[in-house]
Amino acid sequence: MAKIAHVSPLAPASFPDLPLIGGVRFASAAAGVRYSGRTDVMLAVLQPGTAVAGVFTRSATRSAPVLDCQEKLGDAADGPAAILVNSGNSNAFTGHYGQASVAEITAAVAGATGVPARRVFTASTGVIGEPLPHERIVAKLEELNDALTDSAIEDAARAIMTTDTFPKGASATVEIAGTPVRIAGIAKGSGMIAPDMATMLVYIFTDAAYDQTALQALLGRLTDKTFNCITVDSDTSTSDSLMLAATGTAGVDATGNAEFETALHGVMLDLAQQVVRDGEGATKFVEIRVTGAASDTDAKVHGLAIANSPLVKTAIAGEDPNWGRVVMAVGKSGAAADRDRLTIRFGDILVAENGWVSPDYKEADAAGYMKGQELVIAVDLGLGAGQATVWTCDLTHGYIEINADYRS
Amino acid sequence: MAKIAHVSPLAPASFPDLPLIGGVRFASAAAGVRYSGRTDVMLAVLQPGTAVAGVFTRSATRSAPVLDCQEKLGDAADGPAAILVNSGNSNAFTGHYGQASVAEITAAVAGATGVPARRVFTASTGVIGEPLPHERIVAKLEELNDALTDSAIEDAARAIMTTDTFPKGASATVEIAGTPVRIAGIAKGSGMIAPDMATMLVYIFTDAAYDQTALQALLGRLTDKTFNCITVDSDTSTSDSLMLAATGTAGVDATGNAEFETALHGVMLDLAQQVVRDGEGATKFVEIRVTGAASDTDAKVHGLAIANSPLVKTAIAGEDPNWGRVVMAVGKSGAAADRDRLTIRFGDILVAENGWVSPDYKEADAAGYMKGQELVIAVDLGLGAGQATVWTCDLTHGYIEINADYRS
Known part of the structure; x- marks a missing residue:
């Protein structure tokens, strides 16, 4: 894998200050999946009742974690939920072994956090076609669970990087009926183009409440105007995943609210454009x-x-x-x-x-x-x-x- | 424009010996359309009764010569026919001026050769969006007409090159009912990728007779298996043109003959693969x-x-x-x-x-x-x-x- 030492000339000056989102806690760890000397796993745990929506790659060769997420999405928003992401290995084109890896990791997340297995969503990003050493991730789950904190979103953004030259974050705050609600998101991706790597992962959180079916529709509509409008090299990943979680801790329901939609659109567009700004070799x-x-x-x-x-x-x-x-x-x-x-x-x-x-x-x-x-x-x-x-x-x-x- | 001095490492050792095709004569000249010190115009004149078929780019922004050829094709194969090609300027996206240039050149070819204007087919390849200095071509037509000879197909192949690193030719001979018929073709193109250049031009000649409607169907069918199966960079030219002319001088009708189709397929595939072998920057x-x-x-x-x-x-x-x-x-x-x-x-x-x-x-x-x-x-x-x-x-x-x- 080529090492590009420089940060993209198109990168923002620094990672933005993201607001805390009530009801979501983050932790990251160095599991040694492929990289050494850096974190490569992130865990996010979402409080009970959080609505979860997701859009995923339409690739016919999509990865085992993508297939698992697609099968689970749409269940009622009961109980807590969790998102577990590793970098360094995409667990794509790994046959039945890949499905077993997802099951092992899901069971370990459920065991460590108490989240029902049906509400554990995983993603893997990195080299295609090599077995995921899931035992290295499983071994870190108690440590991750103990480290969960609501202020660690930037560390999470760093843990999911592959050949990204900078971590990507964006946020917005809007008032709904006099109550502030917050949106904060992170992304990784250098277009579709990281060597051997499957590419774009995006996680967005809000403390607004939102009807889960409506949230899924909203996410699809805004994806068409943001992440589906960027391209680096026309190649489509086997792992692209975008998830949006609404915890409801702000105490206001944003379902159908136009200002919320505009703010979320802005956050998604910002993250999408940061992916282009980190396009491999990009100078313009x-x-x-x-x-x-x-x-x-x-x-x-x-x-x-x-x-x-x-x-x-x-x-x-x-x-x-x-x-x-x-x-x-x-x-x-x-x-x-x-x-x-x-x-x-x-x-x-x-x-x-x-x-x-x-x-x-x-x-x-x-x-x-x-x-x-x-x-x-x-x-x-x-x-x-x-x-x-x-x-x-x-x-x-x-x-x-x-x-x-x-x-x- | 970048000058690449080297011949592609994938080039054939030399230009092949092509058989003479009765009923078609070639000439080329240096008109100074854009290049200096080389030929840049070729004229081919086809004897009366020659069947002519063609396939062209489907680009919505195709060039004025392409639009003119498409409008003319399908007329009865009466009288002689002519093909006039210049390199250095594609006469594409040149508005009404471009159509006027085609008309000027067509009239001059008709005047010099005696070919009816409706049977004069032109093509231009080179930079997009600049007015074609058609008067430089018109000024050479008497000289071209005087120089016509049946043995100058290699010179014609050289005159239509733009950033090609080698001239491209291929041929086949088959027997139909004991009579040999010959096929010889030339092409230019470095994929779709020559800088500022519109790209692929192909001219194939046979001394077999062939029903013109059937010839058009045959050409379309074989194009799908040859030129439509190559790609260098996915970009599609505004000028792609492929023409096939059957003069009939061999004294045998090849319409529907399977061996002729196989031989023509081979010639087209050879030329198509030579275009890939001259893909810009290609090493494999x-x-x-x-x-x-x-x-x-x-x-x-x-x-x-x-x-x-x-x-x-x-x-x-x-x-x-x-x-x-x-x-x-x-x-x-x-x-x-x-x-x-x-x-x-x-x-x-x-x-x-x-x-x-x-x-x-x-x-x-x-x-x-x-x-x-x-x-x-x-x-x-x-x-x-x-x-x-x-x-x-x-x-x-x-x-x-x-x-x-x-x-x-």
């Missing part, structure tokens, strides 16, 4: 804004075609305002487009319109713009009201270095 | 064989998901037998797969079966295999009889170097 953070498409779905198809195009991504890495490649990506996406109605802007610079380069376009201006670290590429299809925004990073030598190196 | 030629899929369509979806995965391609570049990434690509493809029925082989080495690594697998063996220049990755889904084979190359620093460099 790029927002692709698509408007005027025949539908929102078409707009997202165009946006992802641009964001995933190796030619667009290498042009951005080279600070080349190569708008012809944007035209190419729109053309190949399969969604509706009319060459002669297409408008392209780099930042505020009008590049192309009416099926040709804009008469006022000066390449020197666009070349100057491309030297920035945060870029906006805006495409208007001129066909309808459909719109979408997606986020990506550039494709650099760093990506090749990290991913072409032999595992050792 | 990779065949992905998918069997046991629920359908042939599913098999191709899986094959292309593997072939287009940046993680698979960088692992190949690093000579890493990282079969977990093949599992990942199968899982994300969207086509049917069952983790526990999947079998993966690198060459003859059984890597994974029954949802887990094979008990006999030794990574050292696979690591040795990956050092080869020609690799086969075989995936059996264990679900049905669907199969497909696709071809690709690795993703290396060379790709980034070529495509991230600023246009100049």
Whole structure:
């Protein structure tokens, strides 16, 4: 595995101060699953009655923990719940052995914490296809249970990192009927691209109460506008997991509250963008804004075609305002487009319109713009009201270095 | 534009000896469209009655010459026909100016050669979005017409190169009812990936006679098994064009002949694989064989998901037998797969079966295999009889170097 010593140039200055969320306690430990000298397991225990929602990778080869979580989700929110995550090994493509590992870990979490096994959710992230040494995790569970505290969310964020160059956290506080409710989340991921690693894990907690069925619907809706709008290299992990837990300790029910939805959307978008900012080899953070498409779905198809195009991504890495490649990506996406109605802007610079380069376009201006670290590429299809925004990073030598190196 | 001095390490030793095809004459010239010191225009003139078929990019932003060819194809095979191709400028996303350029060139070809304008097919390959200096091409047409000869197909192959590192040709001869018929073709393309360049052009000629409607159907069918089964970087050109002309001078009709179809298939596959072998930055030629899929369509979806995965391609570049990434690509493809029925082989080495690594697998063996220049990755889904084979190359620093460099 390649070691990249540097923190991403796109990283935030520091881990944010996250508010305490009542009803959830964290602990982390160094179990030696694969890494040495760092923590690699986190445990979160949620108080009785906490509503739990989750969305997971749709990969046909998804991991044993993902299959287990999907089977359990949707049970009534009775009793306490727990989340146990390890880094260093994804327990994916490990056959029946992988399922047995999940069962062993789940039973150990239940035994140590008193949480019913049906309410224990696990995740594993790391190398694919190697048996998970679950006994190393099991051996740490009493220690983890004894260490649980409500102030250890940043340590949890660090324990789930694989090739991430920085831990990722975000939060929001909103008032509902005069009562403050808090949202705090953590994520790991360098896009889909960590060498040998399965990738994105996200855990978000709120002290608001929320109907569990409605929470699941809310999470799905907001995922489509946040985590499903980012891409680093178009590769999809076997382990992607996003869970949201509502403990209710704030004493107010947020079900259906619009301000809560907006705040949660903000937290999810912040975490999603931090994943892009930690994209392997990334030197530029790029927002692709698509408007005027025949539908929102078409707009997202165009946006992802641009964001995933190796030619667009290498042009951005080279600070080349190569708008012809944007035209190419729109053309190949399969969604509706009319060459002669297409408008392209780099930042505020009008590049192309009416099926040709804009008469006022000066390449020197666009070349100057491309030297920035945060870029906006805006495409208007001129066909309808459909719109979408997606986020990506550039494709650099760093990506090749990290991913072409032999595992050792 | 980056200059890569080297010929691809995967190139054939030399341009093949191609048989003369009666009824087609070639000429090339240096018109200075963009390059200096080399030819950049080729003209082929086909004798009266030649059947002409073509398949083209499905890009929604396809070039003006592509739109013109698509509009003309299917007319009765009366009178002579001509093909005029320039490199250096793709005449794509050039609005109404681009259509006017096609009309100017078409009229000039018709004037110089006597071919009806409706039977003049043009193509342009090179930078997107810049006006084509068509007057430079028009100025060369008398010279081109005077130089036409049946023995200049290799010069034609060189004139249509952009960032190709070698000219591409292939041929076959078969007997039909005791009469030999010949097929010879040329291609240009480095995948979809030449910097600022639109990419793949293919011209194939035979002296067999062939019903034009049947020829079009044959070409489409064989394209699905050849040029539509290669990928370098998943990006689709605005100019891809493939034309097949049957002059009939051999005095035998090959319509529906199975041996002719097999021979043509071989020529097309050879040219398609040469395009992959010239993929930008390529150091490995990779065949992905998918069997046991629920359908042939599913098999191709899986094959292309593997072939287009940046993680698979960088692992190949690093000579890493990282079969977990093949599992990942199968899982994300969207086509049917069952983790526990999947079998993966690198060459003859059984890597994974029954949802887990094979008990006999030794990574050292696979690591040795990956050092080869020609690799086969075989995936059996264990679900049905669907199969497909696709071809690709690795993703290396060379790709980034070529495509991230600023246009100049």
